Each structure stands twice: as structure tokens, then as C-alpha cells.
Amino acid sequence: MAAKIFKELPGGLKMPAIGLGTWQVTNEAxxxxxxxAALEIGYRHIDTAFVYQNEHIIGRVLQEWFSSGKLKREDLFITTKLPMQGVHQDRVELFIKKSLENLQLDYVDLYLIHFPVGIKHDDGQNRPPPEKIQTEPSDHVAIWKKMEEQVDAGRTKTIGVSNFNIRQVDTVIKSARIKPACLQIELHVYLQQRELVNFCQQNGLVVVAYAPLGSPGYNKFTAQFGNEPKNLPDMLNDKTIKKIATKHKKTNAQVMLRYLLQRNIVAIPKSVTPARLKENIDVFDFSLDGVDMKALDDLEVGEEARVCDFKFFPTLLQHPEFPFSK
Ligand SMILES: NC(=O)c1ccc[n+]([C@@H]2O[C@H](COP(=O)([O-])OP(=O)(O)OC[C@H]3O[C@@H](n4cnc5c(N)ncnc54)[C@H](OP(=O)(O)O)[C@@H]3O)[C@@H](O)[C@H]2O)c1
Incomplete structure (x- = not known):
């Protein structure tokens, strides 16, 4: 089964190379x-976050699978993330406990710092509206110590970071007793992040690609803050990718995901559509050759193709730890 293709994390934990993204899915049904559908198809890796406000739904569905005996906890790889209001040494434990309670789990497999910037915390619930967000200093060394304590306490098997740049990953590596197992970043054919990927792979971190299909549903998210729709990169209709897809009798999405796997990168495409769920994990029965890989390498656009730039929270940009170019 497709989900049996794994990437090994430090400590021997195995992460299925295709996971299910769940951002923006808050409708229970x-x-x-x-x-x-995903679990029936064979997905065994689920990516969520405290801020997605869907951990409780995932928890309920997983309990049904466990209690029916169709799955055991150890069959699954579950990732969740410390929200920006938890990016402070005094609040890591508080937020991982909230996530575990929502998920009805004793532990997650991977706990990530969602974003390198911390914001002021009020009631510990959801993030305030963008205009009310106030940042605060973020001491990654002190916060990482608290992340390590969550491994010691058995609340997570491994820990990692998301949206960190090279300098920030390096700071964590240098101070770490338990090295970060993973960096999760936006990564697709138009934004290949080669320097950051090389740095992580040389230092033993598994790179996980979010928005691997270019996040075509992104504008729905920013519309809630009254933002103008962004001109999104359209890789699902890219002609070069289409040519390669036709050659292999696959779809553009499958070529884009396969490209990442062949660069040793895990991908977490999101879909709520059963046919697409099947399509996105059906990427283990073909290989891109050197000519295909070169043609895909050449599609790199760089920063301009970044979709998820977090600029929908304008105050973050002023913070010294804002990780992307402004
Ligand atoms: N760490 C972070 O800061 C961060 C940021 C963003 C995302 N993430 C994680 O990464 C996951 C993936 O990123 P994403 O959701 O932004 O974007 P994505 O996976 O690149 O794209 C998801 C969108 O593509 C559509 N889609 C899925 N498969 C398709 C296919 N085969 N053909 C055509 N369209 C397809 C989906 O529609 P339907 O659902 O309608 O099928 C959905 O609108 C997230 O869900 C989340 O778990 C993390």
C-alpha cells in the first residue's frame, strides 16, 4: 500500500511520505x-494544527477507528503544531496538552513550532483578529527546551519546526539536546527552497512540503480578513508539467508530488474530495527520469511564487524573527 513508503526520522520513527493536510477544513461532516475516505484509501499520516480548529473532529474520527479495531494508534503518524500564541517558554506545555485533549490522544508523533514569531496570549483559545495581533519577543532556545520536555514527558515522539529559515533552524540545532526531526515549509515546483532543503537534509532533518499543489484554496482563507484575492501560481495547469504527466499517464498533481518524493521530501496535500485523495497517494508506481526532473527543476520561480506568506497578519512583518523576505 502506498502509505508504506516512509521517511525515517531521528530515533527510528517512520513518517509516511504522503500525508493528509487538513488546513481550512472545519466543517464536521x-x-x-x-x-x-483517506483512512480507507490507506493514508496513515495526518497533519493538523491547534489553529486549524479541527483537532477535535480528527480526534473523534480516530477514536471510532480505534474502537472498531480497524486501526491501532501505532499505525498512524499524527502531527500537530504549537500556535503563535504558544510560542513562549511558559506556554508550550499548556498548548500541547490542549491539542492532545482535542485529539483524544496520549501522544502525537510530531509536534512542530508552527511559526517562529510569538504573539501575545489572552485566553489561550484562538488567535485574535489580524488587526489585534501583538507580537512579543521569541526566544527560540528557551522555547526549544520546553519542546524537548514534551518528548521527555511522552506527549510527543518527536519535535520540529515550521516556517523557520536557515538561521533559525541553525539556532535550534546548536542549542538542542533533542535535535529537530523535521522542518515543514511551503514547497512546490515553483518554490523549491533548495538552500533551505539542502541545509536541513545535511543536518538530518526531514523536510515536509506544505502547499505542495500550490494551495489553490488559499484565497478562501484570506477573504475572511477582507483581503483581495492573490494571483496564485497555477501548477495544476502548467504545460511543462502536463507534458510530463501525459508521458507517464498521470495527472499534474501526481507529477508535482512525485517530484517532491524524488527530492527526498515528504508531502502533505490537502483534499476533501475522495477521487483526489486517491489520486494524491497514487504516486508510488512510476518514476520521473533525469530529463523530467531537470524540466521540473527549471520551473523554479522562487519567492514570488510563495503563496502562504503570512502577510495577512501585517504586524508579524515587524518582528525580528519574521522568517521570509518582506
Ligand atoms: N505549517 C504551515 O504553516 C502550513 C501552512 C499551510 C498548509 N499547511 C499544511 O499543509 C497542507 C497542504 O497545504 P494546503 O492545504 O495549503 O495546499 P495544497 O495541499 O497544495 O492544496 C490543497 C487544495 O488543492 C485542491 N486539490 C487537492 N488535490 C487536488 C488534485 N489532485 N487536483 C486538483 N486540486 C486538488 C484541494 O481541493 P479539495 O479539498 O476541494 O479537493 C485544495 O483546495 C495543509 O492542509 C496543512 O495541513 C501547513
Missing amino acids: ELENALN
């Missing part, structure tokens, strides 16, 4: 159907 929609997520329940998608999760049930």
Missing part, C-alpha cells in the same frame, strides 16, 4: 467524510 466534510472532515469526517474526508478522513474516513
Whole structure:
């Protein structure tokens, strides 16, 4: 089965190379159907976050699978993330406990710092609206110590970071007793992040690609803050990718995901559509050759193709730890 292709994390934990993204799915029935379909198809890796406000739905569906005996906890790889309001040494434990309670789990497989910037915390619930967000200093060394304590306490098997740049990953590596197992970043054919990927792979971190299909649903998210729709990169209709897809009797999405796998990168495409869920994990029965890989390498656009730039929270940009170019 497709989900049996793994990347090994430090400590021997195995992460299935295709996972299920769940950002923006908060409708109970929609997520329940998608999760049930995904688990039937063979997905064993689920990516969520405290801020996605869907951990409780995932928890409920997983409990059904466990209690029916169709799955055991150890069959699954579950990732969740410390929200920006938890990016402070005094609040890591508080937030991982909230996530575990929502997920109805004793532990997650991977706990990530979602974003390198911390914001002021009020009631510990959801993030305030963008205009009310106030940042605060973020001491990554002190926060990482608290992340390590979550491994010691058995609340997570491994820990990692997301949206960190090279300098920030390096700071964590240098101070770490337990090295970061993973960096999760936006990564697709138009934004290949080669320097950052090389740095992580040389230092033993598994790179996980978010928005691997270019996040075509992104504008729905920013519309809630009244933002103008962004001109999104359209890789699902890219002609070069289409040519390669036709050659292999695959779709553009499958070529884009396969490209990442062949660069030793895990991908977490999100879909709530059963046919697409099948399509996105059906990427282990073909190989891109050197000519295909070169043609895909050449599609790199760079920073301009970044979709998820977090600029929808304008105050973050002023913070010294804002990780992307402004
Ligand atoms: N760490 C972070 O800061 C961060 C940021 C963003 C995302 N993430 C994680 O990464 C996951 C993936 O990123 P993403 O959701 O932004 O973007 P994505 O996976 O690149 O794209 C998802 C979108 O593509 C559509 N889609 C899925 N498969 C398709 C296919 N085969 N053909 C055509 N369209 C397809 C989906 O529609 P339907 O669902 O309608 O099928 C959905 O609108 C997230 O869900 C989340 O778990 C993490």
C-alpha cells in the first residue's frame, strides 16, 4: 500500500511520505467524510494544527477507528503544531496538552513550532483578529527546551519546526539536546527552497512540503480578513508539467508530488474530495527520469511564487524573527 513508503526520522520513527493536510477544513461532516475516505484509501499520516480548529473532529474520527479495531494508534503518524500564541517558554506545555485533549490522544508523533514569531496570549483559545495581533519577543532556545520536555514527558515522539529559515533552524540545532526531526515549509515546483532543503537534509532533518499543489484554496482563507484575492501560481495547469504527466499517464498533481518524493521530501496535500485523495497517494508506481526532473527543476520561480506568506497578519512583518523576505 502506498502509505508504506516512509521517511525515517531521528530515533527510528517512520513518517509516511504522503500525508493528509487538513488546513481550512472545519466543517464536521466534510472532515469526517474526508478522513474516513483517506483512512480507507490507506493514508496513515495526518497533519493538523491547534489553529486549524479541527483537532477535535480528527480526534473523534480516530477514536471510532480505534474502537472498531480497524486501526491501532501505532499505525498512524499524527502531527500537530504549537500556535503563535504558544510560542513562549511558559506556554508550550499548556498548548500541547490542549491539542492532545482535542485529539483524544496520549501522544502525537510530531509536534512542530508552527511559526517562529510569538504573539501575545489572552485566553489561550484562538488567535485574535489580524488587526489585534501583538507580537512579543521569541526566544527560540528557551522555547526549544520546553519542546524537548514534551518528548521527555511522552506527549510527543518527536519535535520540529515550521516556517523557520536557515538561521533559525541553525539556532535550534546548536542549542538542542533533542535535535529537530523535521522542518515543514511551503514547497512546490515553483518554490523549491533548495538552500533551505539542502541545509536541513545535511543536518538530518526531514523536510515536509506544505502547499505542495500550490494551495489553490488559499484565497478562501484570506477573504475572511477582507483581503483581495492573490494571483496564485497555477501548477495544476502548467504545460511543462502536463507534458510530463501525459508521458507517464498521470495527472499534474501526481507529477508535482512525485517530484517532491524524488527530492527526498515528504508531502502533505490537502483534499476533501475522495477521487483526489486517491489520486494524491497514487504516486508510488512510476518514476520521473533525469530529463523530467531537470524540466521540473527549471520551473523554479522562487519567492514570488510563495503563496502562504503570512502577510495577512501585517504586524508579524515587524518582528525580528519574521522568517521570509518582506
Ligand atoms: N505549517 C504551515 O504553516 C502550513 C501552512 C499551510 C498548509 N499547511 C499544511 O499543509 C497542507 C497542504 O497545504 P494546503 O492545504 O495549503 O495546499 P495544497 O495541499 O497544495 O492544496 C490543497 C487544495 O488543492 C485542491 N486539490 C487537492 N488535490 C487536488 C488534485 N489532485 N487536483 C486538483 N486540486 C486538488 C484541494 O481541493 P479539495 O479539498 O476541494 O479537493 C485544495 O483546495 C495543509 O492542509 C496543512 O495541513 C501547513
